[in-house]
Amino acid sequence: MSDNEEEPFMEVHEIVTQKLGHIPVAKGDFKKLPSKVQKWVIHSVNICQPRAIYICDGSKPEADEVTHKLLERGTLTKLTKYEECYLCRTDPSDVARVESKTWITTPEKYDTVPHVREGVKGILGQWMSPHDMKKEIDERFPGCMKGRTMYVIPFSMGPIGSPLSKIGVQLTDSNYVLLCMRIMTRVSPRVFEFMGDHDFVKCLHSVGCPRPVERKVINHWPCNPDNVIIAHFPEERKVKSYGSGYGGNSLLGKKCFALRIASVIARDEGWMAEHMLIMSVTDPNGKETFIAAAFPSACGKTNLAMIQPTLPGYKVQCVGDDIAWMRFNSKGQLRGINPENGFFGVAPGTNFKTNPNAMRSFQKNSIFTNVAETADGGYFWEGLEDEIDKNMSITTWLNQEWRIGKAGTAAHPNARFTCPASQCPIMHPKWEDPEGVPISALIFGGRRPTGVPLVLESFSWEHGVMIGACVKSESTAAAEHKGKKIMHDPMAMRPFMGYNFGKYLDHWLSLKKDGRQMPKIFHVNWFRVDEHGKFLWPGFGENIRVLDWIIQRCQGKDIAVKSPIGYLPKKGSIKMEGLKDPVNWDELFSLPKHYWLDDTHESTRFLEDQVGCDVPEVIMKLLKEQEESFKKM
Structure with missing residues (x-):
């Protein structure tokens, strides 16, 4: 053609x-x-x-x-079921x-990449x-x-x-x-x-x-x-x-x-340019807290940014779902903006159960790339099976006829929706405030099926930077990697670093200065499974319960206990009333000794291999202290 x-x-x-x-x-x-x-x-x-x-x-x-x-x-096909929505199918090689x-x-190589160990391919x-x-x-x-x-x-x-x-x-x-x-x-x-x-x-x-x-x-x-x-x-x-x-x-x-x-x-x-969502949570007393969170691509950033809370009296509003630019103002307060004007979200898995606010955001004026098309002029992807007629004729992203239940998939795993952020029903009124919004907490996370607890708080700013440097997750469809394996994605920035990662960690560490109100740093893991592969935590809207604990910690509430990896919630300090199924608290927060010794050693080796002499000394010191703490258990 x-x-x-x-x-x-x-x-x-x-x-x-x-x-x-x-x-x-x-x-x-x-x-x-x-x-x-x-x-x-x-x-x-x-x-x-x-x-x-x-x-x-x-x-x-x-x-x-x-x-x-x-x-x-x-190049575009009009999706007649919606107002000003269009479908684009790309060349399958792109x-x-x-x-x-x-x-x-x-000009200088090590301005861009760290000093990797000899014989190691830098990532x-x-x-x-x-x-x-x-x-x-x-x-x-x-x-x-x-x-x-x-x-x-x-x-x-x-x-x-x-x-x-x-x-x-x-x-x-x-x-x-x-x-x-x-x-x-x-x-x-x-x-x-x-x-x-x-x-x-x-x-x-x-x-x-x-x-x-x-x-x-x-x-x-x-x-x-x-x-x-x-x-x-x-x-x-x-x-x-x-x-x-x-x-x-x-x-x-x-x-x-x-x-x-x-x-x-x-x-x-x-200042800071980070792969982070920005959201606000208002509790039943009307107290609002702004949070920024960094997860690797396709690990639920958009879902969390637009969460529909299950706890009564809580309200969540979205500032951004993917990127945060943050700067300390003259009063020492960290202020953040979402530099983007729209959402470029992963479509498969998005539905009215997992993310109703995202679904409501792209009902008009949106472009869908490499999704499937239903016979009545609608979009379709894996995850929407319960939301359309099972007998509906579907044309896949590869332009082939398909029906639910047939072998293969209808949409590409990395199919996307592109829609204006202003259409999100829970966009914060201040999402375009030129001064930004005040950030009280930073959260890291990833898909960790075993060993990693639901939530933990860092001991200090430096310890939080160490936690961020050790972020790992199952690989996703957003990049060209095939299959599922646990990959290092430090700070959720591995594919997006603009300069030497060791110097990037130095920059984070340098941000702590007298007179600045440093946000607390946390790590979450919605994806831990039991021995049968079943998720231990229900996730989605129930994640408000974890955010509530994080907010209480930002307010100074004494609801945490010290562990070798950070502060964990005191038993019972996360609200569990109203959950559909009981949660095994002990398993969800267990820290298997040998798992963590192996994990800490592996994280240390990763930084030695990939960042070498550019790793800030304090990061390696904190990892060593973590290893020694587990050895004493």
Whole structure:
């Protein structure tokens, strides 16, 4: 199938002859762009050689125009059951973040990656020298947009004008990316009003399919999977992505900017850019507490951020479900914002039982990628079997006929929904407050089937950093890893580190200063199972019971006992009334000695192997003390 359908053009009204080499500006006024943006666009045009430039404004008419063209082309299918919802099926070879092809480039290697043990393959970031990266870039980007339009997308990560926000400009030849960036970030020419002398993050993206297209285009989804590269240049505040049109590979405001580049900016400016949700919990007395929590992808961040509490009198509100930017203010209080404007959530497993608020969020104005379609114009994925007619005819993400009960799966395991955060029924009124919200607790967690208790509190800020450095979880469908195995994902940032992880831990440790109100640090594990593989904790809305305990600890309540790994809840201090099934407290909070000796040793070895001499001494000291505590048991 060819890929030479017409791009969505408005009437060409300007040609900037001298600067752009007769490239037509299909929409917008190039001369109104800030001069430094003009220079970068001109530089990129000369390399990528698009046939036209389209300066985006993020407006509804713009989105309608692009959507209409993508419907005509077949890239999008309208889901007629809902208001302004669309389905996209990608090329099956372009369905996930491609971590193996994601690189950081700095002049000094160990600015990017730690000193790993000799003979060990490092997993905390990938470095490529500027010389080698230039070669890779030069083999891909020249002429990569021939026959296509270059979309110029001005966007803000965080509320426009907030002192906690940052500005980016993405250049892309994918109009699907434009539609998704409009949901996930704040796309508006207003960002230029706040640019002034400040830097902006330069984001260049191409699907890598100049016309005439040589590779067969599948599902009207141009891509170049054999030549994918996602390159980050933190010192230049720049990202270049080639070959993939999917998710975090192409929506460069997300993981690339908001975590990898922003973590470097945060280090340089003294704040935190983290893979964390932000939520608030208001107790029956009206006391509100804001919490940030870091879990590896597909481990329930969105579910927790939008939890529907089962305990009477409690109210949860969402600030963000994936990324948190946090900074101490002049009063020493940690304030956080969600830099994103939308949700890019994993669809399979999401339903009205697991996450009713997410379901209500994407009933309109949403894009669904690699989900299945029902005969009546609705979406479907694994987890929705109880919510549709069992005899309903379904078309899978691979465009094959399917019914519930038939072999195989209907949706890709990493199928996604993309929807505006403003549509979430429990978004906090202050979710766009330019000053951010006050953070009282930080939570780490992961999928740990054995050994790890439901909840624990760190002894100190330093101990909490150690706990974060030792986060592990079953692997997920968000990346290209296959099968289930326990993987290290320190701070839930393993795929998203923008610089040397040892220096990142140093940065966390350095944040503790006199006069600052340091949040308490916790670890949770909803996923512990018994000997029969059954979950020991019901999870979902019942997790409010654990959050309640965490909040009480933030308020100084004496409801904890010391253990070798941190403070555990005193027996009976978590509210259990009203649970459908009894919970085995002793098993849920047991600390098997040999398990923890092995786990502590393995965590120590991981840090020695992967971070080496860059590990802060205090982290290794705390692990040694933990090991000695278990030996004495």
